[in-house]
Amino acid sequence: MTKPVVLIPGSIYEHVVKRVDADFEMLRIDGADLKLLSDAQRSQIKGIASAIHLPNDFIRGLPSLEIIAHFGVGYDVIDAKFAGENNVMVCNTPDVLSEEVADTTIGLLLNTLRELPKAEAHIRNGDWVGKGNYRLTPLTMRNRTVGIYGLGRIGQEIAKRLEGFGVEIHYHTRTEKSGFSYKYHSTLLDMANAVDTLISIVPGTSATTKSINAEILKALGSDGVFINVGRGSVADEDALIEALQNKTIAAAGLDVFENEPDPRKDFFTLDNVSVLPHVASASVHTRNAMGDLQVDNLVNWFSGKAPISPVPETAHIATK
Ligand code: A2R
Numbered sequence: 274m275t276k277p278v279v280l281i282p283g284s285i286y287e288h289v290v291k292r293v294d295a296d297f298e299m300l301r302i303d304g305a306d307l308k309l310l311s312d313a314q315r316s317q318i319k320g321i322a323s324a325i326h327l328p329n330d331f332i333r334g335l336p337s338l339e340i341i342a343h344f345g346v347g348y349d350v351i352d353a354k355f356a357g358e359n360n361v362m363v364c365n366t367p368d369v370l371s372e373e374v375a376d377t378t379i380g381l382l383l384n385t386l387r388e389l390p391k392a393e394a395h396i397r398n399g400d401w402v403g404k405g406n407y408r409l410t411p412l413t414m415r416n417r418t419v420g421i422y423g424l425g426r427i428g429q430e431i432a433k434r435l436e437g438f439g440v441e442i443h444y445h446t447r448t449e450k451s452g453f454s455y456k457y458h459s460t461l462l463d464m465a466n467a468v469d470t471l472i473s474i475v476p477g478t479s480a481t482t483k484s485i486n487a488e489i490l491k492a493l494g495s496d497g498v499f500i501n502v503g504r505g506s507v508a509d510e511d512a513l514i515e516a517l518q519n520k521t522i523a524a525a526g527l528d529v530f531e532n533e534p535d536p537r538k539d540f541f542t543l544d545n546v547s548v549l550p551h552v553a554s555a556s557v558h559t560r561n562a563m564g565d566l567q568v569d570n571l572v573n574w575f576s577g578k579a580p581i582s583p584v585p586e587t588a589h590i591a592t593k
Pocket of ligand 1: 346347348367368371422423424425426427428445446447448449474475476477478480481502503504
């Protein structure tokens with residue numbers, strides 16, 4: 274029996290390439306561009322394994338396409354509603370990364386509050402012996418009130434870890450979640466007024482775009498700390514840079530940016546920012562698990578079984 278043709282547009286984690294190559298007829302091109310495919314190839318492609326933006330024209334130009342398996346839990350780079358309307362299944366890789374992202378979030382929060390990367394630079398530079406002890410940090414985790422924006426799979430893991438730090442935990446989502454003792458706020462502004470530390474772990478959607486704005490940052494206050502591990506699009510970066518420059522808030526810890534991999538340079542020059550290059554899920558263990566889930570979705574689909582992790586917008590599409 275001939276294997277289904279699965280396209281990998283753009284670069285992807287090597288583990289995924291090996292697995293796609295083993296299980297399918299693999300086709301690789303440099304990006305999501307129809308000009309890179311012959312007419313025959315376009316009509317043969319049944320599945321996509323990708324980690325990049327797929328324009329709607331690209332999806333429309335593949336007449337036999339049945340399924341897109343995306344690498345990552347956030348799938349804002351694919352118009353899933355459009356895919357669903359065109360009978361194309363979209364899958365993401367939830368759950369398997371939640372704990373890793375939550376672990377990294379705590380690390381980033383501590384880096385931001387306790388200036389650990391700068392303290393490490395101090396010893397590496399020879400400043401400890403040359404200039405003396407690293408300064409006492411003005412910020413601490415002690416007595417903080419933390420608001421989690423998004424109490425989904427990852428947000429809940431972050432909250433669980435924060436419980437161990439003895440801090441007060443609040444959250445904001447569109448719908449109140451049952452079974453949690455954390456304080457619920459029906460609006461983001463209400464939560465920002467009640468907390469001094471805001472962790473964003475909502476998806477990048479039209480509703481969340483630039484929702485962390487000047488008003489929210491002001492509400493956090495001068496002791497305020499903003500941590501973003503969700504999507505860069507959720508923060509209004511102009512407002513954030515201004516709030517950090519003017520000390521409207523005390524500090525920020527950022528793993529995600531509007532322009533990746535080339536974020537605004539202000540984030541590197543500001544003294545009160547701790548940055549990471551979008552590494553929250555980036556361990557071999559977790560990336561392998563994400564890659565396996567991505568390819569397992571394709572394997573299930575092409576053996577007539579339901580995919581493991583369809584996104585809600587396409588969950589209605591029946592298995593062939
Ligand atoms: O709003 P709800 O009740 O659906 O709760 C979801 C919340 N959320 C929002 N909260 C406030 N305003 C919004 N416009 C809004 N949209 C969504 O975000 C839910 O509590 C949370 C998302 O949770 P999950 O779908 O379980 O996603 P997961 O696995 O926690 O990942 C979150 C995001 C990904 O989409 C990537 O962008 C990033 O983390 O890696």
